[in-house]
Amino acid sequence: MTINGESVSAEVDSRLLLVHFIRENLDLTGTHIGCDTSSCGACTILIDGKSVKSCTYLTVRADGANITTIEGIAADGTNHPLQQAFHDQHGLHCGFCTPGMIMRSIDMLKTNPNPTEEEIRWGISGNLCRCTGYNNIVKSVQQAAKEMANPKEETV
Amino acid sequence: MIPAKFDYHKATSVKEAIALSQELGEEAKYMSGGHSLLPMMKLRFATPEHIIDISKIGGLSYIKEEGNLLKIGAMTTQTDLEHSDLLISSYPIFGDAVWLTADPSVRNFGTIGGNIAHGDAANDQPAVMLALRATIVAEGADGEKSIPIDEFFHGFYMTALEPGDILTEIQIPKAKKNSGGAYYKMERKVGDYATAGVAVHIELDDAGVCQEIGIGLTNVSAVPMRLDRGEEVLRGQKVTDELIEQVGQIASEDCEPESDLRGSEAYKRSIVNTITKRMINKALERARN
Amino acid sequence: MFSCKTSPEVGGMGHSVKRKEDARFLHGKGNYTDDVKLPGMLSMVMVRSPYAYAKIKSINKEKALAIDGVLAVITGEDLAQYNLHWMPTLLSDSQMVLPTDTIMHQSQEVCAVVATDRYIAVDGAEAVEVEYEPMQAIVDPFKSLDEDAPLLRPDKEGQKDNHIYHWERGDREKTDAAIANADVVVKERIHLPRIHVASIETCGVVASYDKDTQKMLIYLTSQAPHAIRTILALVAGHVGLSEEKIRIIAPDIGGGFGGKVPVYPGYVIAIAASFLIGKPVKWIEDRSENLVNGFARDYHMDCELAATKDGKIQAFKVSTLADHGYTDSSANPSKYPTGMFSICTGSYDYDNAFAELDAVYTNKAPGGVAYRCSFRVTEAVHAIERMVDKLAAEIGKDPALLRLENFIKKDQFPYASPLGWSYDSGDYEATLRKAMDMLGYDDYKKEQAKKRAEGKLMGIGLCTFTEVVGAGPSKDFDILGIAMFDSAEIRVHPTGKALARFGTKSQGQGHETTYAQILAEELGIPYTDIEIDEGDTDTAPYGLGTYASRSTPTAGAAAAIAARKLRDKGKKIAAHLLEVSEEDIEWEVGKYFVKGAPEKSKTIQDVAFAAYTNFPPGMEPGFEATHYYDPPNLTFPNGAYICVVEVDEETGAIDVKRFVAIDDCGNIINPMIVEGQVHGGLTQGIAPAMYEGIEYDDEGNVLNGTLMDYLVPTAVESPHWETGHTITPSPHHPLGAKGVAESPTVGAPPAIANAIIDALYPLGIKHLDIPITPAKVWEAIQEAKAKA
Numbered sequence A: 001m002t003i004n005g006e007s008v009s010a011e012v013d014s015r016l017l018l019v020h021f022i023r024e025n026l027d028l029t030g031t032h033i034g035c036d037t038s039s040c041g042a043c044t045i046l047i048d049g050k051s052v053k054s055c056t057y058l059t060v061r062a063d064g065a066n067i068t069t070i071e072g073i074a075a076d077g078t079n080h081p082l083q084q085a086f087h088d089q090h091g092l093h094c095g096f097c098t099p100g101m102i103m104r105s106i107d108m109l110k111t112n113p114n115p116t117e118e119e120i121r122w123g124i125s126g127n128l129c130r131c132t133g134y135n136n137i138v139k140s141v142q143q144a145a146k147e148m149a150n151p152k153e154e155t156v
Numbered sequence B: 001m002i003p004a005k006f007d008y009h010k011a012t013s014v015k016e017a018i019a020l021s022q023e024l025g026e027e028a029k030y031m032s033g034g035h036s037l038l039p040m041m042k043l044r045f046a047t048p049e050h051i052i053d054i055s056k057i058g059g060l061s062y063i064k065e066e067g068n069l070l071k072i073g074a075m076t077t078q079t080d081l082e083h084s085d086l087l088i089s090s091y092p093i094f095g096d097a098v099w100l101t102a103d104p105s106v107r108n109f110g111t112i113g114g115n116i117a118h119g120d121a122a123n124d125q126p127a128v129m130l131a132l133r134a135t136i137v138a139e140g141a142d143g144e145k146s147i148p149i150d151e152f153f154h155g156f157y158m159t160a161l162e163p164g165d166i167l168t169e170i171q172i173p174k175a176k177k178n179s180g181g182a183y184y185k186m187e188r189k190v191g192d193y194a195t196a197g198v199a200v201h202i203e204l205d206d207a208g209v210c211q212e213i214g215i216g217l218t219n220v221s222a223v224p225m226r227l228d229r230g231e232e233v234l235r236g237q238k239v240t241d242e243l244i245e246q247v248g249q250i251a252s253e254d255c256e257p258e259s260d261l262r263g264s265e266a267y268k269r270s271i272v273n274t275i276t277k278r279m280i281n282k283a284l285e286r287a288r289n
Numbered sequence C: 001m002f003s004c005k006t007s008p009e010v011g012g013m014g015h016s017v018k019r020k021e022d023a024r025f026l027h028g029k030g031n032y033t034d035d036v037k038l039p040g041m042l043s044m045v046m047v048r049s050p051y052a053y054a055k056i057k058s059i060n061k062e063k064a065l066a067i068d069g070v071l072a073v074i075t076g077e078d079l080a081q082y083n084l085h086w087m088p089t090l091l092s093d094s095q096m097v098l099p100t101d102t103i104m105h106q107s108q109e110v111c112a113v114v115a116t117d118r119y120i121a122v123d124g125a126e127a128v129e130v131e132y133e134p135m136q137a138i139v140d141p142f143k144s145l146d147e148d149a150p151l152l153r154p155d156k157e158g159q160k161d162n163h164i165y166h167w168e169r170g171d172r173e174k175t176d177a178a179i180a181n182a183d184v185v186v187k188e189r190i191h192l193p194r195i196h197v198a199s200i201e202t203c204g205v206v207a208s209y210d211k212d213t214q215k216m217l218i219y220l221t222s223q224a225p226h227a228i229r230t231i232l233a234l235v236a237g238h239v240g241l242s243e244e245k246i247r248i249i250a251p252d253i254g255g256g257f258g259g260k261v262p263v264y265p266g267y268v269i270a271i272a273a274s275f276l277i278g279k280p281v282k283w284i285e286d287r288s289e290n291l292v293n294g295f296a297r298d299y300h301m302d303c304e305l306a307a308t309k310d311g312k313i314q315a316f317k318v319s320t321l322a323d324h325g326y327t328d329s330s331a332n333p334s335k336y337p338t339g340m341f342s343i344c345t346g347s348y349d350y351d352n353a354f355a356e357l358d359a360v361y362t363n364k365a366p367g368g369v370a371y372r373c374s375f376r377v378t379e380a381v382h383a384i385e386r387m388v389d390k391l392a393a394e395i396g397k398d399p400a401l402l403r404l405e406n407f408i409k410k411d412q413f414p415y416a417s418p419l420g421w422s423y424d425s426g427d428y429e430a431t432l433r434k435a436m437d438m439l440g441y442d443d444y445k446k447e448q449a450k451k452r453a454e455g456k457l458m459g460i461g462l463c464t465f466t467e468v469v470g471a472g473p474s475k476d477f478d479i480l481g482i483a484m485f486d487s488a489e490i491r492v493h494p495t496g497k498a499l500a501r502f503g504t505k506s507q508g509q510g511h512e513t514t515y516a517q518i519l520a521e522e523l524g525i526p527y528t529d530i531e532i533d534e535g536d537t538d539t540a541p542y543g544l545g546t547y548a549s550r551s552t553p554t555a556g557a558a559a560a561i562a563a564r565k566l567r568d569k570g571k572k573i574a575a576h577l578l579e580v581s582e583e584d585i586e587w588e589v590g591k592y593f594v595k596g597a598p599e600k601s602k603t604i605q606d607v608a609f610a611a612y613t614n615f616p617p618g619m620e621p622g623f624e625a626t627h628y629y630d631p632p633n634l635t636f637p638n639g640a641y642i643c644v645v646e647v648d649e650e651t652g653a654i655d656v657k658r659f660v661a662i663d664d665c666g667n668i669i670n671p672m673i674v675e676g677q678v679h680g681g682l683t684q685g686i687a688p689a690m691y692e693g694i695e696y697d698d699e700g701n702v703l704n705g706t707l708m709d710y711l712v713p714t715a716v717e718s719p720h721w722e723t724g725h726t727i728t729p730s731p732h733h734p735l736g737a738k739g740v741a742e743s744p745t746v747g748a749p750p751a752i753a754n755a756i757i758d759a760l761y762p763l764g765i766k767h768l769d770i771p772i773t774p775a776k777v778w779e780a781i782q783e784a785k786a787k788a
Helices: A018-025 A081-088 A098-111 A117-123 A135-149 B014-027 B037-042 B078-083 B085-090 B092-099 B104-109 B112-117 B125-132 B228-234 B241-254 B265-288 C022-026 C076-080 C118-127 C172-181 C225-239 C265-277 C287-291 C341-345 C377-395 C399-406 C428-439 C441-453 C511-523 C551-578 C604-613 C671-691 C743-763 C774-787
Strands: A044-047 A050-053 A066-068 B007-010 B028-031 B050-053 B063-066 B069-073 B135-140 B143-148 B153-155 B166-173 B179-187 B194-204 B210-218 C042-048 C054-060 C070-075 C086-088 C094-096 C109-115 C129-134 C163-170 C184-195 C204-210 C215-220 C246-249 C281-284 C296-307 C313-323 C352-360 C457-466 C486-492 C498-502 C530-534 C585-588 C591-594 C597-603 C624-629 C638-647 C654-664 C722-725
Touching: A044 A098, A050 A098, A050 B104, A081 A098, A081 A135, A081 C022, A098 A117, A098 A135, A098 B104, A098 C022, A117 A135, A135 C671, B014 B028, B014 B050, B014 B135, B014 B166, B028 B037, B063 B085, B078 B085, B078 B092, B078 B104, B078 B112, B085 B092, B092 B125, B092 B179, B092 B194, B112 B125, B112 B166, B125 B166, B125 B179, B125 B194, B125 B210, B179 B265, B194 B265, B210 B228, B210 B241, B210 B265, B228 B241, B241 B265, B265 C774, C042 C118, C042 C265, C054 C109, C070 C076, C070 C118, C070 C265, C086 C225, C109 C118, C109 C265, C163 C172, C172 C296, C172 C313, C172 C352, C184 C377, C184 C671, C204 C265, C215 C225, C215 C265, C225 C246, C225 C265, C265 C281, C296 C377, C313 C341, C313 C377, C341 C352, C341 C377, C377 C399, C377 C457, C377 C743, C399 C428, C399 C457, C428 C441, C428 C457, C428 C638, C428 C654, C428 C722, C441 C457, C441 C638, C457 C743, C486 C511, C486 C551, C486 C604, C498 C511, C498 C551, C511 C530, C511 C551, C551 C585, C551 C591, C551 C597, C551 C604, C551 C624, C591 C604, C597 C604, C638 C743, C654 C671, C654 C743, C671 C722, C671 C743, C743 C774
Parallel strands: B007 B050, B028 B050, C042 C281, C215 C246, C313 C352, C498 C530, C654 C722
Antiparallel strands: A044 A050, A044 A066, B063 B069, B069 B166, B135 B143, B135 B166, B179 B194, B194 B210, C042 C109, C054 C129, C070 C109, C086 C094, C163 C352, C184 C296, C204 C215, C204 C281, C296 C313, C457 C638, C486 C498, C486 C624, C585 C591, C591 C597, C638 C654
């Protein structure tokens, strides 16, 4: 498989959950575990660009897949527009749900680049946050949507 | 929560999957999207010795109209259903149901075939299939078979699929002029299984007389349930508020809910009545437009 | 109003500066306990009881130990050899670490399996064979005191029944007399159900014992690492774990909310396992283990509120039955077994009040954690605010008007409450009027009248609460004898940058930003030049931790005072540098200058450099200060919340149309963070109001022990919150600040309950316990219709 642009190959136990492979074998600990029942979304990553709860995915099935985790969405020292927006709008408190929330939002904005507040709320409904009350997460996604629709020109 | 050990096998064609299944016997299970089976394995409610991964089988993800039929490949994901222009314009009942199923990340990988083949009356697609009078196409060691939806669900997690059968396609009569469908479920919170859900599909003639109607109920019986008696009331009739009222009443009488955390039996009977009426009205509105 | 003294670049109080801690979380580089990986680390998994009350007949480890990679199966008998099978609770009750003979609640730890990795440990736990002899559990706390109820705690000397303690405060006789003579008395039994904090990160530990140095390094999901270190030393001192050898590091925490204050058996077992095996041992709860252990609330409150016929409140009485599960492990200060429940007289001025409480044992999990609430304030506020609305409905008075007429007036502060608190400050009328204006209260009242005439169900609910946070003054408040002060230690480096350490521990509150802002305010050093460090007991000064909205009231105050000590020292240095006497030096944020000659000045950075390079003869070098702050009183934030709902009579579905929250937490350090805390607390308020509650069957089985059935609200259930504030500074806090984070969790449930009940009032429904679900609403409507 490819993970965050790097090719990875490993022999794994057939029952190894993808979230454990990512966290334990690859030491990419930004993907979290919150519930075991695919209820909370803390383990959300992208497989071939689509958000998935990696606690409900077998590693062996990701053979050949292109995987993106929170560590792979922006070059070192830079922010993806969603990372910047969560910072600007105070869209995180404890930070535990944040990677999953951002990965889910990346997929959402790809299929719906200009979502309403209602659509954002439904779009992140598989990701629980216990800290923020969601108001500022909605604002963060709105800011990022705007930014991604009209990216600022790179200053040289 | 971690599944028990099992052996993993990947099938790249339906034939290969069936051959594997025959070879491995009853302790083998197919896994498509994996979003019904894997959670049960993590809870160790299911401990199959072999998993046959059928998600890599090509050619089973499509939504198309052919002849008199709408054909949906079994591996079509819920997200594909949600974004299909054809379904959005001609079969809005799918949009209603998919929007209320689990959450977007689960829908990215959960397939329509898996949702039906699981045989769970709490899933949303079975009621929709009942309303739309779908035919389930499956392939097994003895070749391809077509199973009318009314013969498909046998019991709690039990279907007409024989061991080794793979659900390959769902066939639905093509949408007629003056037809419409709608689905709604009450849920305790978004993404929850239904407290009670109702799917309605109705076909009118030019005079507004109901030519055909399908009503399927979610999670108010052990097996996904068709509201036969309710359908009979409307079939061949001009649909009036009085008749709708009657059907709602029948729905509350004929469903077989049990009291649980989602509510008492009486509550569920009552909201089945309400949702049935509301969905008939919504389907009618869509049929008339 | 508050106006900022510093520039946005310095970022002192009142600036909504962006958080300094965000970057690591946004890039997936947070370091939570489960992210800790040590060489040779083992994994531990629990075997838990399927029964609520049972004798353990046997535990067979053989099959588990036969699995390749399983190193140990630890039982109560094993721990008993070291006398580690029981531990004390914070309220001096006792709790099993692992049982030797009896199971007291479903999902209790039976034994622990240690293996080379998580997967093998889970297989090992599956392979352990336990034989139980189930007994009939006591689930209903009202049956716990029946004469034929089995004695649940025969292990406790002198324990004759299942009663734990009786507590009371106030004047029973006077209150009873006032109630007997009142024009109007409203009564209700109100239950606040068992709920769980359900932080998205569960609890966990990595314990690593080094046999050579005898040091026990513990990474722990702890809101109070110092207190836990002391407790561990007290519990395990006899086996050689001495306090100086224990180092607890609370790394990043994925939400605490009170659930990460207690010591859970799993922590102790992992520590014991590491001690015995000599390798690091990790134990991380799975979600079900988390949800069925460590509850909050569970008070059954019989309330009576008495008033004159025109609605002047005269007396309040509340008698409570508290279900503590099989042990009293409430996380309360020692002298306050019911926490601050006596704040239950609320924001209103009257003389007569009496509160009493009886606590009982049942076969349920222990807990009593102070879930985003200063020890039982949520229960207290729910009781009074529900009763005030009930009174308003009874006499047909607008509930806003009734509140306005009964409020403690702003010139009555400090106000001595009938149950013994000294409220520090507030302007309750201003706060409520602001909320009413923001909502458009009068318009909604008109709309409601119109809707009611059309037969539609619309409700408006209020809550005007008084909170009590910031425990607390050492004369009253301690945890196991340790006074509830908190601490700050500041080191300003020669280049004028600083490192500050605290006895508290952030779990998402943003301490790395707000503490830096306090120091920026006091010293003029830009907040970006100040590093904040917490959670490591080897480096941070001793403190009691972060819970009960106490960080700003205690450690925040400590920071301000430590900074002022530095300023005093700096003044001497500045005088030396400017060659004038100390009396001629004046301070404005960031610099010292000569009185009457402001061009002659030295910045705080100049002074810091001089403290290491050019200090006055005889002065102790360096620029560091420490303060342990013992607050003179608690702080009393208040708020006015209004909720508007519509209810679908046919399905019971509840639609929250608006929710306005005005908070008064005194002076605000960072408005962005305060608003964020309020949003989050409000969602944790709608949760128990409409969705959450731990359900048991008659056998004591938890029916909703996963997040599929324990209904934590998503962004869809959570309304778009509308917030604002008034500012009444605390007169005794050095910054005029009060705590805030728990106010919304305390204030939202009664506002929502009041709104729903108001909507249903035309049908004759006068009370519903939370969580108020569509199913519950529907049942109530049927019952009301049957009566009518």
